[in-house]
Amino acid sequence: xxxxxxxxxxTGLGATTPLGGDVxxxxxxxxxxxxxxxxITDDWAKEFPAQLVARLSTEPADVLDRVRIRxxxxxxxxxxxxxxxxxxxxxxxxxxxxxLRVAVVFGTGIGGAVTLLDQNDILGSKGPKRVSPxxxxxxxxxxxxxxxxxxxxxRAGVHAPVSACASGAEAIRWGLDLLRLDRADMxxxxxxxxxxxxxxxxxxSAMRAMTTRNDEPERASRPFDKGRDGFxxxxxxxxxxxxxxxxxxxxxxxxxxxxxxAGGTADGYDLVAPHPEGEGAGRAITAAIRDAGLxxxxxxxxxxxxxxxxxxxxxxxAAIRDAIxxxxxxxxxxxxxxxxxxxxxxxxxxxxxxxxxxxxxxATANLDDPDDDAAVQALDIVRREPRKATFSAALNDSFGFGxxxxxxxxxxx
Amino acid sequence: MPSTADIQAGLAEILExxxxxxxxxxxxxxxxxxxxxxxxxxxxxxxxxxxxxxxxAIPDDELANIKTVGDxxxxxxxxxx
Numbered sequence: 001x002x003x004x005x006x007x008x009x010x011t012g013l014g015a016t017t018p019l020g021g022d023v024x025x026x027x028x029x030x031x032x033x034x035x036x037x038x039x040i041t042d043d044w045a046k047e048f049p050a051q052l053v054a055r056l057s058t059e060p061a062d063v064l065d066r067v068r069i070r071x072x073x074x075x076x077x078x079x080x081x082x083x084x085x086x087x088x089x090x091x092x093x094x095x096x097x098x099x100l101r102v103a104v105v106f107g108t109g110i111g112g113a114v115t116l117l118d119q120n121d122i123l124g125s126k127g128p129k130r131v132s133p134x135x136x137x138x139x140x141x142x143x144x145x146x147x148x149x150x151x152x153x154x155r156a157g158v159h160a161p162v163s164a165c166a167s168g169a170e171a172i173r174w175g176l177d178l179l180r181l182d183r184a185d186m187x188x189x190x191x192x193x194x195x196x197x198x199x200x201x202x203x204x205s206a207m208r209a210m211t212t213r214n215d216e217p218e219r220a221s222r223p224f225d226k227g228r229d230g231f232x233x234x235x236x237x238x239x240x241x242x243x244x245x246x247x248x249x250x251x252x253x254x255x256x257x258x259x260x261x262a263g264g265t266a267d268g269y270d271l272v273a274p275h276p277e278g279e280g281a282g283r284a285i286t287a288a289i290r291d292a293g294l295x296x297x298x299x300x301x302x303x304x305x306x307x308x309x310x311x312x313x314x315x316x317x318a319a320i321r322d323a324i325x326x327x328x329x330x331x332x333x334x335x336x337x338x339x340x341x342x343x344x345x346x347x348x349x350x351x352x353x354x355x356x357x358x359x360x361x362x363a364t365a366n367l368d369d370p371d372d373d374a375a376v377q378a379l380d381i382v383r384r385e386p387r388k389a390t391f392s393a394a395l396n397d398s399f400g401f402g403x404x405x406x407x408x409x410x411x412x413x
Numbered sequence: 414m415p416s417t418a419d420i421q422a423g424l425a426e427i428l429e430x431x432x433x434x435x436x437x438x439x440x441x442x443x444x445x446x447x448x449x450x451x452x453x454x455x456x457x458x459x460x461x462x463x464x465x466x467x468x469x470a471i472p473d474d475e476l477a478n479i480k481t482v483g484d485x486x487x488x489x490x491x492x493x494x
C-alpha cells in the first residue's frame with residue numbers, strides 16, 4: 001500500500017447548467033459566448049421587478065428515471081446528474097475503490113425550497129394527509145449530498161456544507177481536507193441549486209440583489225460593467241471527483257488538474273454586504289495560494305465570483321488586485337450562466353480546470369464599459385473573445401451571504 | 414364494482430407510477446419490500462393513491478399488515494364500496 005500524500009488531483013468532471021446538459025456542451029456554449037438567460041413568461045412573474053432567470057438547458061426528467069424524478073427535489077436531481085457524469089468521467093465504478101473509502105461533499109445554498117413551498121400549497125389546499133412522505137428528505141439541505149452518496153455508493157461519509165453562494169466551493173475544500181486527512185480515497189464534491197420559484201425571486205428582489213433589465217435578458221448579467229444592476233438567478237449543478245495523485249496515477253486515471261490548495265475565511269463585517277475592500281475575500285485568496293505552495297505571481301487566471309451586483313463586484317476586484325495583483329487574466333462566467341448560488345463555486349471550478357487544461361480563458365460577456373472603480377480598472381478582465389494564454393495555476397473564488405469567503409487553486413496536471 | 418383483475422391492474426398502474434415497478438411484475442404473490450423494492454415511504458404514497466383510485470382508505474395499522482400485492486388486492490376487495 002502506498003503512503004497517502006497531500007497531492008490531490010481532479011479525475012472527473014460533471015455539470016448540468018443553463019448552457020448545456022453536460023460539461024462538454026456547457027464549455028462549448030461558454031466559449032461561443034452563448035447566454036443561458038431568458039425572461040420568465042409565466043403569469044406570476046408579470047408584476048415582479050426582476051423577471052430574468054437562467055434555466056437548465058436540459059430538463060432532469062429527460063435524463064433521470066421517473067421514480068428518481070418523483071422522489072428527489074429538483075436540486076437533488078441535478079446534483080445526481082452532475083455527479084453521475086463526474087463519476088463516469090473518473091471511471092469510478094471501474095476503479096476498484098472500496099465504497100467504504102468513497103465520500104461525498106455536496107453543498108447547496110437554498111436546498112429544497114421549491115418542495116417546501118409546493119408541499120405547503122398542498123397542505124393548505126388538501127390537508128396534512130396529502131403532504132408527500134418524501135417532503136422532508138426532499139427539502140433537507142443534506143438531501144443532495146445524500147442522493148449523490150446513494151448514486152455513487154459512497155459509504156465513507158456524506159457531508160453537506162451550507163454557506164450560501166460559497167457552498168459549492170466549500171464542498172471542494174472539504175473534499176481536499178478529507179483526502180489530506182486520509183479519511184477517504186475518492187471524494188465526489190460539488191454544488192447544486194434549483195430554486196426558481198416566485199418566493200426566492202421575490203426575496204432576492206426585495207434585497208435589490210437582482211437585475212431588472214427585463215427587456216434584455218442576454219445582456220442583463222454584466223459583471224464589472226458600469227451598467228450592472230444585479231444578478232440573474234440560475235439553476236444547475238456541477239461535480240468533481242477528487243483523489244490522491246499517487247492512487248490516481250497507479251490506476252491510470254485521466255487527470256484533469258491538481259487541486260493544489262484552498263482557503264476560507266469569514267468577513268465578520270455584515271450579514272449580507274461584502275466588506276467594501278474585500279478584506280476577508282483577499283485573505284481567503286492569499287490563504288489558498290499559500291496552501292498551494294505558490295506565490296501570487298504564479299496565478300495566471302482567476303474565475304471571479306462577480307455576480308453583477310454593484311457592490312459585490314468592486315469589493316472582489318479590490319480583493320483580487322490586492323491579494324494577487326494586476327497580472328492574472330480575470331473572467332466572470334456568470335455573465336452567461338447566471339448565478340447558480342450553491343452550485344456556482346463548483347461550476348466555476350470546472351471552468352477554471354478546463355481553462356487551465358485548454359489554456360484558454362473564456363470572455364466576460366456584456367462587459368462593454370468597465371466600472372470606473374480603480375480596482376476594476378486595474379484588472380485584466382477578458383472580454384469580447386476568449387483569450388489564449390500560457391498559465392500553470394488558476395484560482396476560483398466564491399463568496400456567500402453570511403460573509404463566507406472561499407478560494408481554490410488548481411494547477412496543471 | 415371492479416373485479417379482482419381490475420383491482421390488480423389498477424394497483425399495477427399505481428406501482429408503476431410511484432415506484433417504477435413494471436406492470437408484469439405486480440403479481441399477487443410478490444412482496445412489496447422483498448421482491449419489488451418498495452420502501453416504507455413509497456407504501457405511504459401507494460396507500461394515498463389507492464384511496465384516490467378505489468375510494469378505500471388504508472389505516473396505518475392495516476398498512477403495516479399488507480406485505481404482498483395479493484394482501485393489497487384482498488384489502489381493497491373487502492373494503493370497497
